[in-house]
Amino acid sequence: MRLSLHIGLLLSAALLLPFGLGLWTLMDEGEASVDERDVVLARMTGRLVSRDLQSSNRIFEISRELFDLSRLPPEELTGVLRMLYKQDEDLSVVVLLNGQDEAAVQPVFLRAEQIENHGTINRLPVDEGDLARFLKHLPVAAAREDGRAVSGVYVDHRRNAIFFAGATLVPSGDGGKPWVLGYERSLRRVHQIVGAAVDEPQAQIFVVDHGGRLVVHPDGHRFLNRESVADNPLVQLFLQEKKQRRLRWQGASGNWFRGAWTALDQMDWAVVVQRPVPESRTGLPAWIWLAWGGMALVLAMLAWLLARKVASLQLETEKLRIGYEKRQQELQRAQASLLETRKLNAIGDLGAGVAHEFNNPLGGILGLTQLLLRKKGEEDPDRRFLLRIEAEAKRCKEITGNLLRFSEQQGAEHREPIRLTRVADMALDLMRSKLDSERIKIETDYQDAAVRVDASQGQLQRAVINLVQNAETAMDDGGTLRFCVRRDGDWAELAVSDTGRGISKENLGKVFEPFFTTKDNWKGAGLGLWVVFQIVEDHGGVVGVESEVGKGTTVTLRLPVWQDKSGESASKASVPLA
Numbered sequence: 001m002r003l004s005l006h007i008g009l010l011l012s013a014a015l016l017l018p019f020g021l022g023l024w025t026l027m028d029e030g031e032a033s034v035d036e037r038d039v040v041l042a043r044m045t046g047r048l049v050s051r052d053l054q055s056s057n058r059i060f061e062i063s064r065e066l067f068d069l070s071r072l073p074p075e076e077l078t079g080v081l082r083m084l085y086k087q088d089e090d091l092s093v094v095v096l097l098n099g100q101d102e103a104a105v106q107p108v109f110l111r112a113e114q115i116e117n118h119g120t121i122n123r124l125p126v127d128e129g130d131l132a133r134f135l136k137h138l139p140v141a142a143a144r145e146d147g148r149a150v151s152g153v154y155v156d157h158r159r160n161a162i163f164f165a166g167a168t169l170v171p172s173g174d175g176g177k178p179w180v181l182g183y184e185r186s187l188r189r190v191h192q193i194v195g196a197a198v199d200e201p202q203a204q205i206f207v208v209d210h211g212g213r214l215v216v217h218p219d220g221h222r223f224l225n226r227e228s229v230a231d232n233p234l235v236q237l238f239l240q241e242k243k244q245r246r247l248r249w250q251g252a253s254g255n256w257f258r259g260a261w262t263a264l265d266q267m268d269w270a271v272v273v274q275r276p277v278p279e280s281r282t283g284l285p286a287w288i289w290l291a292w293g294g295m296a297l298v299l300a301m302l303a304w305l306l307a308r309k310v311a312s313l314q315l316e317t318e319k320l321r322i323g324y325e326k327r328q329q330e331l332q333r334a335q336a337s338l339l340e341t342r343k344l345n346a347i348g349d350l351g352a353g354v355a356h357e358f359n360n361p362l363g364g365i366l367g368l369t370q371l372l373l374r375k376k377g378e379e380d381p382d383r384r385f386l387l388r389i390e391a392e393a394k395r396c397k398e399i400t401g402n403l404l405r406f407s408e409q410q411g412a413e414h415r416e417p418i419r420l421t422r423v424a425d426m427a428l429d430l431m432r433s434k435l436d437s438e439r440i441k442i443e444t445d446y447q448d449a450a451v452r453v454d455a456s457q458g459q460l461q462r463a464v465i466n467l468v469q470n471a472e473t474a475m476d477d478g479g480t481l482r483f484c485v486r487r488d489g490d491w492a493e494l495a496v497s498d499t500g501r502g503i504s505k506e507n508l509g510k511v512f513e514p515f516f517t518t519k520d521n522w523k524g525a526g527l528g529l530w531v532v533f534q535i536v537e538d539h540g541g542v543v544g545v546e547s548e549v550g551k552g553t554t555v556t557l558r559l560p561v562w563q564d565k566s567g568e569s570a571s572k573a574s575v576p577l578a
Contacts, residue, residue: 035246037317038260038273042245044324045197045205046262046271049190051331053267057148059087060168060181062339069096069181071173074105079353081108084183092124092163093134093184096170099177101140107131124159124186134165134184143167143180150267153187153215155224161186162215162223191216194271203275210268212239234261238270248277358400366393417452417562418460420485420494426457427464428483431472439478440471447486453559455539463535466528467496467555474500474553491541492561497554503547511545532557 063069067080077096085094085108095107112125126134133154142149151165163186170179194205194216206223207216212230217223229235233249238261246260259274369390376383428435428442435442453460471481479499486493503511512533529543532555536543541559 035248035258035260037313037320038258038275039246039262040317040320040324041197041199041205042260042262042271042273044320044327045194045273046264047328048193048197048331049207049271050265050267051335052189052193054265055335056088056091056166056183056185057150057168058339059084060166060183061148064168064170064181068173069104069170070098070179076353077105078108081105085109088185089122090186090189091183092126092186093131093182095135095138095182097140097180097182099172099179101180104179124161124188130156130159134163137163137165138180138182138184139165139167140180140182143169143182144178153209153226155226157224160220160224161188163187187216200275203273205271205273207264207269207271208235208238210239215269232272232274234259234272234274235270237261238263238272354400358396362393362396362400366390366397369393415454415456417454417564418457419450419452420460420492420559421446421449423457423460423464424483424485424494427461427468430465431468435468435472435481438472438475440475441478441480443480443482445482445484447484448492449485451485451487451492452562453492453539454562455559459535459538463532463557464494464496466532470528470555471496471498471500471553474498474502476501479552487561488558490561491558493556493558495554495556497552499552502549502551502553503545504549508545508547512543529555 063080063084069077069080072080081094081096085091093107093109096104098104109126109131110121110123111127115121115123115125133156137151137154139149139151148166148168150167153162153164155162163184165182165184167180167182170181172178190207194207195218197205198218204218206214206218206229208229209215211228212232212235213226213228214223217227230239233247237244237247245262246258248256248258250256256277257274258277259272261270261272263270369386373383373386373390376386424444428444432442468481475481475498482495482497484493484495484497486495511529513530529545533543536557536559539559541557544556544558545553546556547553
């Protein structure tokens with residue numbers, strides 16, 4: 001019995017050293033995995049903050065591409081600035097400076113009384129002192145050198161907020177000194193992003209600038225006072241431009257901490273993640289390992305438990321990585337959708353403004369022409385010209401009406417049972433002279449001329465005209481345009497085919513995207529098929545496209561067949577409808 005005990009003790013002592021080394025290795029791997037989680041969290045938070053800050057610059061770059069600001073009249077300039085101001089609730093001021101660094105129009109902002117009178121506005125108020133402070137910090141000189149620039153952050157204790165100013169260079173239409181489009185933005189949303197990224201109560205996430213001073217911190221008093229944290233070991237790594245991204249250190253009180261940092265894109269700032277290290281992870285003295293010489297089985301159990309801990313931490317890190325990738329994809333999709341929405345809103349606002357401005361003089365022309373027609377007899381030679389003026393004025397009124405409908409300032413049109421053949425014939429009548437001049441032959445194949453759909457005739461006619469215009473553009477040297485109306489069960493189909501150049505396979509999936517076009521030299525804005533898609537979808541239908549390069553394109557509109565009150569389909573109803 002004693003011999004067995006001695007052998008067991010000797011074996012335990014022999015296993016102690018390699019077992020202890022192995023266990024220590026496993027602990028190091030576990031700690032490295034935990035530290036890697038801090039690196040991932042810092043990097044993910046940094047990318048979210050960078051994307052949010054860059055979104056403001058992107059808004060103003062898009063406006064510079066869409067509008068020739070230096071040539072617009074003051075009223076339209078003010079409208080563009082207001083549109084930009086509405087894109088982001090964290091924007092407090094938007095201003096446009098001319099070549100002499102003077103405001104081209106009145107800066108756009110809201111005063112305190114305006115916000116109080118409109119309880120749903122979630123913006124910071126601006127007074128004359130706030131405006132002067134913003135203009136003082138606006139980096140005009142830096143923007144004229146580099147094309148765009150952002151200022152350092154500055155604090156407004158009255159509004160309990162921290163801001164930075166950005167400036168983007170705008171070309172001058174007359175070749176003179178460029179203009180500057182500037183804005184002031186608070187870091188309120190950045191503070192929300194950083195606060196939402198905290199994964200446990202003991203952790204701290206904060207943002208510092210290139211001088212080691214706080215930009216965002218959970219303690220509002222500290223970051224509003226721009227407190228310096230340059231003595232923080234992680235901040236020191238950032239200020240010294242070290243490549244090391246994570247660190248463990250012992251504080252002045254003897255407690256241990258760990259954390260990681262990452263630099264922001266295009267901003268000389270850094271995101272820092274810091275948290276205390278539990279006492280169980282600060283390491284054990286070597287003599288404890290020696291004292292456990294007779295506890296090989298216990299150590300083996302601890303090793304097994306630690307291995308499970310390592311696996312759990314690795315799984316958690318993988319979940320964080322997958323979650324981060326999903327969040328990044330969602331953010332990219334949201335940004336793409338936001339960009340398209342802003343483009344459409346801008347075009348819609350401009351279209352509505354142009355339509356309203358044209359309607360007044362057109363009304364006058366039409367009214368005066370009709371007065372002159374009353375004074376002219378049937379044999380008067382001038383009557384023919386007056387009738388032509390009246391027809392063209394009405395046509396211009398219809399165009400402005402289309403602009404207003406595109407900008408969504410018109411109510412929903414009346415719907416009624418109508419024949420698809422009638423819609424096709426009316427569209428062809430409007431476009432026939434244009435098609436004849438382009439040497440385009442028209443063919444119709446009305447397999448089910450009686451089929452009806454419940455729809456707005458004006459909307460469907462607009463969709464068909466867009467298809468005809470696309471087909472006419474695709475047939476540069478003439479060709480054949482074919483209309484086919486048929487029924488497929490409970491669906492009515494209108495197919496428009498051309499013998500034009502066709503669409504490549506890689507572009508076929510993009511044709512319904514707004515602003516996408518295959519026309520040379522941007523003959524169109526890329527909204528034709530997008531409008532068709534929206535109209536058909538609004539009527540509960542679908543749009544299909546088939547195309548082959550060099551052979552032509554077929555676009556098919558599928559709409560639900562109209563059913564009368566008795567349940568009979570439209571093609572069997574006996575009541576004559578439009």
